[in-house]
Amino acid sequence: MTATPPCITTRGLNLWYAKFQALLDVTVDIQHGIITSLIGPSGCGKTTLLRCFNRVNERYGYVTTTGEIKILGKNIYDPDVSLIELRKTVGMVFQRPNPLPISVYENVVFGLRVHNERSDLKREMLDEAVEKALTEVGLWTDLKDRLHDKATHLQLEQQQKLCIARLLPLKPEVILMDEPCSALDVEGTRAIEELMFALKGRYTIVIVTHNMAQARRASDECIFMLMGRLIEHRRTEDLFLNPQNPKTAEYIEGRYG
Amino acid sequence: MNPPPVRQARSALSLWGERAIELLIRLCGISAVIFVFSIFLFVFLEGAPLIPDLNWIPVIFSPEWYPTSRSNVRYGVGAMIIGTLSVTGLAMLFAVPFGLGAAVFVSEFCGGKLKETLKVAIEMLAAIPSIVWGFIGLSVMNHLIQTWLPAPVGLNLFNAALLLALMSVPIIVSIGEDALKAVPDSYREAALALGATRWQTVYRVLLPAARNGLLAAVLLGVGRAIGETMAVLMATGHAVNIPTSLFDPIRTLTATIAAELGETAVGSPHYRMLFLIGLMLFSITFVVNLLADLAVRGVRRQ
Numbered sequence: 001m002t003a004t005p006p007c008i009t010t011r012g013l014n015l016w017y018a019k020f021q022a023l024l025d026v027t028v029d030i031q032h033g034i035i036t037s038l039i040g041p042s043g044c045g046k047t048t049l050l051r052c053f054n055r056v057n058e059r060y061g062y063v064t065t066t067g068e069i070k071i072l073g074k075n076i077y078d079p080d081v082s083l084i085e086l087r088k089t090v091g092m093v094f095q096r097p098n099p100l101p102i103s104v105y106e107n108v109v110f111g112l113r114v115h116n117e118r119s120d121l122k123r124e125m126l127d128e129a130v131e132k133a134l135t136e137v138g139l140w141t142d143l144k145d146r147l148h149d150k151a152t153h154l155q156l157e158q159q160q161k162l163c164i165a166r167l168l169p170l171k172p173e174v175i176l177m178d179e180p181c182s183a184l185d186v187e188g189t190r191a192i193e194e195l196m197f198a199l200k201g202r203y204t205i206v207i208v209t210h211n212m213a214q215a216r217r218a219s220d221e222c223i224f225m226l227m228g229r230l231i232e233h234r235r236t237e238d239l240f241l242n243p244q245n246p247k248t249a250e251y252i253e254g255r256y257g
Numbered sequence: 258m259n260p261p262p263v264r265q266a267r268s269a270l271s272l273w274g275e276r277a278i279e280l281l282i283r284l285c286g287i288s289a290v291i292f293v294f295s296i297f298l299f300v301f302l303e304g305a306p307l308i309p310d311l312n313w314i315p316v317i318f319s320p321e322w323y324p325t326s327r328s329n330v331r332y333g334v335g336a337m338i339i340g341t342l343s344v345t346g347l348a349m350l351f352a353v354p355f356g357l358g359a360a361v362f363v364s365e366f367c368g369g370k371l372k373e374t375l376k377v378a379i380e381m382l383a384a385i386p387s388i389v390w391g392f393i394g395l396s397v398m399n400h401l402i403q404t405w406l407p408a409p410v411g412l413n414l415f416n417a418a419l420l421l422a423l424m425s426v427p428i429i430v431s432i433g434e435d436a437l438k439a440v441p442d443s444y445r446e447a448a449l450a451l452g453a454t455r456w457q458t459v460y461r462v463l464l465p466a467a468r469n470g471l472l473a474a475v476l477l478g479v480g481r482a483i484g485e486t487m488a489v490l491m492a493t494g495h496a497v498n499i500p501t502s503l504f505d506p507i508r509t510l511t512a513t514i515a516a517e518l519g520e521t522a523v524g525s526p527h528y529r530m531l532f533l534i535g536l537m538l539f540s541i542t543f544v545v546n547l548l549a550d551l552a553v554r555g556v557r558r559q
Contacts, residue, residue, distance in 0.1 A: 056450050061368055087452035094450075098443035101466050114453040114461065166451065 005073065007032040007174060007204040008053060013067035015048060017060075022048045024228045026067075030221075035196055035205045037219035037236065039212060041256060045228040046208045050176050053206065054090040055083060072173060088115060091167030093177040097159035099151035099166075104143055107151045107162055108133050111170040133168040137161040137195055157188035161195065175199065177207040181214065193218045212252060216240050224248045297539060304532030311533075322497045324517070324527040332530045334537070336497045340507035341541075343500055344414055344489060345482045348421035352482075353475055355422070356429025360474070363430065364437035365459055376431075383427035387487040394420045394492030408504035412494035415503045420488045425478035432477055436470020437463055469555040476549035480542050486511035510534050 006029035015023040023045050030036050038046040051057040052069060055076060069076050076086055088111070099107050106113075108130045112121060130147065134140040139161050143154075151162055160180060167175060177196075181189040196205055196218055209215050215222050215236065222236040224245075232239060232248045243249040250256060311332065315321075319333025363375050398419060399411030408415070440463050448458040464471070486509075494506025495516065514531050521528040 054450060056446065059446075059449060084452045084454065087450055092450040094443060094446065096443060098441075098447040100444055100447055100462055102462075110448070110453075110461070111451045114448075114451060114457045163447070170452070 004032050006030055007072060008206070009068075009070045010049075010052075011068040011070075013049075013052065013069060014065070015045075015052065015057075016064045018062040022228050023052070026225075026228075026230050028223060028230055028233055030204065030206060032204055033201050034220040035200050035207060035218060036221045036223060037215035038206065038208045038223050038225060039210075039215045039251075040225035040231075041251065042210075044225045046223075046225050047178055048228075049225070050178055050206060050208050051092075053174065053176055054087050054092055056087070056092065084115070088170045089172055090174045090176060091170065091172040093160070093163050093167070093175065093180045095179040096183050097156055097163050099154070099159050099162050101150065101152050103148045104134075104151045104154070104162060105130055105147040108166050108169065110166055115170065129169040133165040134162075136168055136199075137165040138191075138198075139165060157184055157191055160184060160188065160192060164192075164195065164199075172203060174204045174206065177205065179208055179210055182210065189214070212240075224251065226251070300532050300535045300539060304529050304536055307526055307529035307533060310526070320497060320499050322513075324521075324530060330526070332526075334510065334513075334534060336499050337508050337510045337513055337534070338537075339499050340414075340493065341483060341509040341511070341538075344417050344421060344493065344507060344509060345479060347414060347418035347503070348425060348482045349475070349479060351419065351422035352425045352429060352478055356426045356474070356478060357433055357471060359426065359430045360433030360437060360471075361459055361463075364434045365455065365463065376434075379427045379430050382423070383431075385424075387424065387485060388491075390420045390424060390488040391491030394488060398492070402504070406504065410494060410504070410506060412492055413504045413506045414493065414500050417489045417492040417507070417509075420492050421482040421485055424485060424488065425481045428481050429474045429478040432474035433467075433471050436467040436474060439470060440466045469552045473549040473552040476545050476552065480545045480549065483545065484511065484538065484542055486515045490515050510538050514538075 008028075008030040010026050010028050013023055013026040014021065026045075026049060038050060040046050048057065052065065053071065053076075057063050058065075065077070071086075071090060074081065100110060102110075105126075109121075109126045112126065112129060131140060131144075134143060139158060142158065143149075151159065154162065160183070164175070164180075181192050184192065193214070196207070199205065200220075207215075207219065209218075219236045221233065222239045223233040224231045224239065224243075224247075226247055232243060232245045234244070239248065240252055243252060316332050316334060317338065318335045319331065320336035320339075321331040321333040322336065323329065323331045359375075359379070363372055363379075367375065394416050395412070398416045402408050402411040402413070402416055406415070444462050444466060445458055448462045449455075453461065489509045490512035493508060493512065495508050495512055496506040497508050498506055500507050514534055518528070518531050521531065
C-alpha cells in the first residue's frame, strides 16, 4: 500500500432510495492518482456509490444517506461543504455522452463560466483553457476549426471526449466515470481507455463498468459489489487471478451477472 | 410450411360494420380540416360582396368608423386594429415574463405536492369563463384603476390588458412547462455535475434548449389574447380611439363584431363589413398559430 493518504474514503455508508436500501455499510479507501473500477451485476449499487462522491444523486428528493464520505480528508456531508465547490473538485462523465446543446467552445468553458464572475473571464484566458483541455483529450487537431459547431452534432466518441475535456478547466482532483464507453463502439472504447491512461496520475479516476474485460484492462484497483455491499477490493490483477471471496470468483467466471 | 388455418368467413354484417366504423373514424380525423375550411369559406362569402366597393387604404388606416351614418358611411378599422394590437402587446408585456417565470418555477424549482397543486390551480385559471373576467374588469378593476391610478376612466387599455394577461398566462405556463419538461434530463445532470446552480442551469442550459417550445407557448398566448372578445368588450371602454396613453379607452376588432352584428340587417354593407373584420382576425390568428406550429416543429427536429 502506498504511504499517501487515500483520496476518497467512505465509512459505514448507507443509502436509501425512499424505502429501498441501495448501499449497505460500504467502507472503502480509494487511492490517489490511479484508476479504480467498480464492477458487479446490475442493481448492485455501483453507480449509486459513484454518484455519492459528487452528491449528484441528492437531486432526487427521496434519497437518504448515512455514514461518512471523505474526499481529500474532508467529509463531503459536513454542513459547511459547498456542493458547487465539491462538484468542481469531483467531475463526472456519464453513460450517454451528454454535451450541452451549445457550441464545443462553450461546452469546454461552461465550468469556468458558472464558477466565475463574467468580468473575471478574459477572452484569451478562455481561448487558452479550450485549447489546453481539448489538447489534453486529443480533440484539438480535429476540432480546432469547428469550435463553434454545436457539440451535439459531433460523433459519439468525440462527444464523450468533450465531456471529459469540459471537466479539466476546473482542475478537478477526481473524475468519476459512469460506464463511459457503453454507448461507444470498439474504437471509441479504446480511445477513451487510452485517454484514461493519459489522465491517470494527475487525476484520481473512478470508473463504473459493466464490462469485466474493461475493468481488467483499464484499472489498477477493482472493487466488486453485490446487492449494495462491497464484497472485495484489491489490485485488479489479484482480484481477477486470485479472488478471495467465492462470490467474486463466481461473478468473474460469469456464473451470474 | 403449412398455411395458417383458414378462419371461418365473417358475417356480412361484421364486414360492413368494420367499413362503416373505419369511415366514421376517418371522418372524425379530417373533420377539423373541413370545419376550418368551411368556416373560412362562410365568413369570406358573407363579406366578399362588399370587397369591390371598399377603398382599402382608408379602411385599414383610418380611425373613422361610422357604419350607420346617413350621409357619409365610413368603415375605417384603423383604430380597432391598433386597439387589438396594443391591448395584445401590453398584455404580453405582463404575461410573457410572468408566464415563463411560472413555467420555470413549476418545472424546475418545485416538486411533489406543490407542483401538482400549482398545475391544478393554473388549469383552473384557464377554466374561468371570459365573461367572468369581464365582470372583474368591469366592477373590480375599473374601480381600483380609478382610485389608484391617474386615469379618468377605469375601462381602458390597461384594464383589458391585465385581464388578457391573466387569461393568457395559463396557456403560456402549461405549454412552457411542457417545453421545459421535454429537455433531456441529461442536460440538467451535466450542468449540475459541473457545479452549476439551479438558476445557472435554467438560464444557461434549459432556456436555450427549450427556446422553440417557449416561443410556441408565447405565440399561443398571443393567439388567445387576440381572439378574446367578451372580456375586452367589457373592459376596454369600447371607444373607437387610437390610444395615446395606457389609460385611454380603446376598441378591438373582436368586440366590434360582438357588439354590432346583432343590430345589422343581414346582407347590408355594415353586416358584410363586420364579416370582413372577422376575416382579418382569422388571418391574424392563423398566422400566429402557424408560427407557433413552426416553432414547435423546430423543437421536434432537435
